[in-house]
Amino acid sequence: MQQTRAVEIGTGLFVFLGFAALLFLSTQTTNLEAYIGKNAYTVTAHFNNVGGLKPRSPVSMSGVTIGRIEKIEFDPEQLNAMVTMNINSKYNQIPEDSDASILTAGLLGGQYIGLVPGGSDRYLENGDEIQLTQSAVVLENLISKYLFSQGSQGSDDSDESEEPRESNASREPEELQEPDEMQESREAQEPQGSEEPK
Amino acid sequence: MKDLLSDAWFTAREFLQTFGASQLFLLRLLMLTPRALLRPGLIVQQVYATGAMSLVIIMVSGLFVGMVLGLQGVDTLSRFGSEEAVGTFAGLSLIKELGPVVTALLFAGRAGTALASEIGLMRATDQLSGMEMMAVDPIKRIVVPRFIGGVISMPLLASVFTAVGLFGAYCVAVIVMGVDKGEFWSQMQPNVDLVRDVLNGTLKSFVFGVAASMLAVFEGYNAIPTAEGVGRATTRTVVITSIVVLVLDFMITAFTL
Structure with a gap:
């Protein structure tokens, strides 16, 4: 009896530890909010050259990450790259004539999209396109x-x-x-x- | 010359036969798995024996692997002036590769050998035949619970290994080498993807768990019933599992990258 109890306690402890480790890995080492935060709206922008921009790169404004890039594809009609980004709906007051440019974090860092607010009093909405863009510097x-x-x-x-x-x-x-x-x-x-x- | 050829033919045929037999054995184990799950007591015992008892070796190895990664990472990355990326470096290499693979190799050494020699000794001392006499299927009663226990333990052990390894890398990089604490994590978080990296690593460790447990019980069950045969089965378990794990690792990585 004593033996089985020790076995059960040991197993429970082990399984608990294993799942705790898994939880730690999936929450602390990854950016989980990119998967959970579904309350976002999408905005597109066309760039002549996206450089090293990748899906899930950040979209930032004044250095604060406000969204992530959903996908990057080639637009066969306009013959340039179309970038679709998800922006957290918390930030729903971005002027329509904001300027999007592809920037590099540090010398070797990853690339991201930086938004510079414009002066319009109309705001970007779901499905809108950012007209003013600046390509990556190659x-x-x-x-x-x-x-x-x-x-x-x-x-x-x-x-x-x-x-x-x-x-x-x-x-x-x-x-x-x-x-x-x-x-x-x-x-x-x-x-x-x-x-x-x- | 003719001898050599026939020898090679014999070896190849034997290899194919063993391979096929192990696949059939795996199929048989998988078919018996649902019914074995109805007796969780047996499985809990095996999870304890293979998993909980392996915790110490896994945690100590993980700690030191992580610490070495911290040292080497800082040393290498400082040549490019980007020591902060050591978080990304350690995180990705532990989560994607080192965690599952090293855990599987240690698992083969610690738990696989125990399974193989235990079952092999049962075979050598006629305990398995005795069970058959009593109309108890030894595969159902002995082999399948051990297999399931190993499959459950492996991913959990790999997660523990990775988490402890990250802790070791953190300790060395931040406390000893003086990398900024926040940078360590903030560089890691945007670069580690939940699905592509963490889930992929867990999937790898699950596949390795199936392979390692299956090979261990297969070798034990088919051991030659002598003292020497049991020893051979134990050795073969470690050798074959190591090779299979490394080959599978390459294949999974190639397909999922």
Whole structure:
């Protein structure tokens, strides 16, 4: 009798400990509110380039996380990326003309969407689209732009001959990609977001 | 040359036969499982023997694995100037890989060997045949409760291992190496996903539990009824379970990533 009781107590303790550990793992190490918080409204925004943005990245305003990205997909009509985000319905007074931009947390951190409030007195509602957007900054583009401006001002011959070639090589994939997409779209719609520098 | 070929053929056939027999055995265990659940007393005893008795080794191993992760993580990440990411590093590696896999290997060593030698000794001392004489199905009475006990214990043990490991990583990274306390958790939380990481790790440990328990009772039940046979069965349990767990781990990871 004593033996069975010890066994039962030990088993109970073990099972309890196991479930406590599981509970700890699922509540303390994950962001559970992203799954529970269903009281949210969705807003979409189009970006020319989403960079490293991923689903479930945060949407923040003044540095406070107010929502998460639900999904990112390619919009075949506008030929750019459509980002759908869930915003906590607690924050239902975001002006309609707010500006959404893709930012990077730290040098190596993940990317997120930062909202900057506009001045309109109409608020964003479920299913609305944010019109003013700013794409992710692609580091390679910045570098190639910088190298180009260096190259045109450059004084040394060797610098001039080397650097533009390098930057051309790094831009090649984009230039190859761009005509493809434009061809498909030509009959459908005039592409809006081709600000590609020359 | 001919000898070598026939040897290889024999080995391959034997391997296939063992593999098929173990699958059939698993099927038989699963079919008997619902009925065995009607006698929870037997299962509680096995959960105690395989789970509760393994707690100490699991917790101590988990603590030290976590502490090493904390040390190595801080050391490696400080080269990139991002020591704070050690929370993410330790959390993801413990939850997704180390927790389930190391627990399964320890489980094979601590509980699997006990199951195999226990059942093997019953076989060697004719206790199983005795039961059959009395019209008691030894699989139903002896094997299935042990199998279910192992399957219940494994995910719980893996969760304990992971939680204790995180505690160890926290202690080393925050208290010893001086990483910020809040950063440790706040870097981990947005990067660990409930379904993709925690649930996936738990699923892994469940699958490993089924594999490890099944292999242990299979080896024990089919042990050659001599002292040497029981020893062989115990050894084979550890060896085969370790290999199967690592192979399964790769397969599950490849399919769910």
